[in-house]
Amino acid sequence: MGTGMKTLRVLCGRSVSIGVLCGVLCGVLCGLSAVAVLAQGPPPPLPPPAYDPPQLEQLVASIALYPDPLLAQVLTAATFSDEIPDADGWARAHAYLAGDALARAIGEDNLPWDPSVIALLPVPSVLDRMAGDMAWTQDLGNAVLADRPAVMDAIQDQRQRAYSYGYLRSTPQYRVITPGPGDIEILPVNPSVIFVPYYDPNIVFFRPRGGFFVGGAIGFGPGIFIGSFLPWGWGGASFGWRTHSLILGGRPWDRTWANRDRYVHPWAAPARPRAVSPAPRMERHELREYRPSRPADRGGDNRGGERR
Numbered sequence: 001m002g003t004g005m006k007t008l009r010v011l012c013g014r015s016v017s018i019g020v021l022c023g024v025l026c027g028v029l030c031g032l033s034a035v036a037v038l039a040q041g042p043p044p045p046l047p048p049p050a051y052d053p054p055q056l057e058q059l060v061a062s063i064a065l066y067p068d069p070l071l072a073q074v075l076t077a078a079t080f081s082d083e084i085p086d087a088d089g090w091a092r093a094h095a096y097l098a099g100d101a102l103a104r105a106i107g108e109d110n111l112p113w114d115p116s117v118i119a120l121l122p123v124p125s126v127l128d129r130m131a132g133d134m135a136w137t138q139d140l141g142n143a144v145l146a147d148r149p150a151v152m153d154a155i156q157d158q159r160q161r162a163y164s165y166g167y168l169r170s171t172p173q174y175r176v177i178t179p180g181p182g183d184i185e186i187l188p189v190n191p192s193v194i195f196v197p198y199y200d201p202n203i204v205f206f207r208p209r210g211g212f213f214v215g216g217a218i219g220f221g222p223g224i225f226i227g228s229f230l231p232w233g234w235g236g237a238s239f240g241w242r243t244h245s246l247i248l249g250g251r252p253w254d255r256t257w258a259n260r261d262r263y264v265h266p267w268a269a270p271a272r273p274r275a276v277s278p279a280p281r282m283e284r285h286e287l288r289e290y291r292p293s294r295p296a297d298r299g300g301d302n303r304g305g306e307r308r
Contacts, residue, residue: 048146048257051139056154059140061201062129064158065218067174067186069226069237070194072246074126075151076116076233076253078141079260081134083113088131091124098122103228115265116248119232122224125196145257149244156241158205159184166214167204173197173220183241192227195220 051059063074077084090111097105102122111118120127130137143151162168163176163184170176173195177185188194199218208214226234236250246253248265255263 045258049139049142050146051143051150053150053154053157056143056150057158059136059143060151060155061158061205064155065162065168065186065197065199065204067188067194067197068239069188069191069234070123070126070196071155071186072237072239072248072253073116073119073123073233074130075140075144075148075246076248076255077114077120078130078137079145079255080114080117081130081138081141083117084127084134084137085131087111087113087117087121088124088127091121091127094121095124099225100228106229106232115232119229119234122226122229123194123196125221142257145255145260148246148256152239152241152244152246153182156182156184158201159186161205165204165207167199167208167217169215171218171220173223180242185239185241190223192225193223194226195223197221 063071066074090109094102094105106118106121120130140151159168160182163178168176168184168186173189174197175187175189177187179185197218197220203217231249233248236247238247239245240247251266253265255265
């Protein structure tokens, strides 16, 4: 054969080159492989992470004594941990704003984050703490999505210890209410003002030494007026401790590990649609560096105290 390519005589005596036949066979085999892959379907979803009680106690120790409205915002925002660093940066740059001026800046800027994250912008010290320990924030959010009842029970266990040892009591900032077992509520005296508590978990969850003044173990930052931020969940942020429910904006928050990719909470201020290429933020405000300040430790040191 002049072309130098071998041929085969196949159907109807036609001559077909071996190269063409191999190409046809490869195409058929590739098609069959593709069909087989499609038939297998998508990979199974990732199972939810598991945390045992000691791990959960460690996760919630630093926030268990937060007032219920602030705690609700922290738990839900942690489930959007990937948005926390950018929100923290925005809060740092706008830390000179407060109240109505901050609310206007939030409304004017094209902020692409979930409202539960935006709700923490008036509380930059909390956002700063979450952004500064992203491993903790991610674990906390995953635990909330995977087993919120267990997280809430761990919080109640920690509150019960602090209450039993005399550390957790009503103050001019908060009322501590104990309707029944497993239901210790920490509510603002003024619902429009939030104070961030500061305490050492190595102190308040352990039996105090003899002569130790328990009244100085929990301190507070300055009051933060949240009346301007009600559309982002502050209006009606609470817990149903016995039913393991979490309320934001007066409505149950039902995001879980299984529906985390599609659940949309019915906010009073609807979340912005998540565009593939969101519009750039339109800054209309002066930007300044945020310098966090933390009240001095008022609790002393009780490391090594016995937990009973």
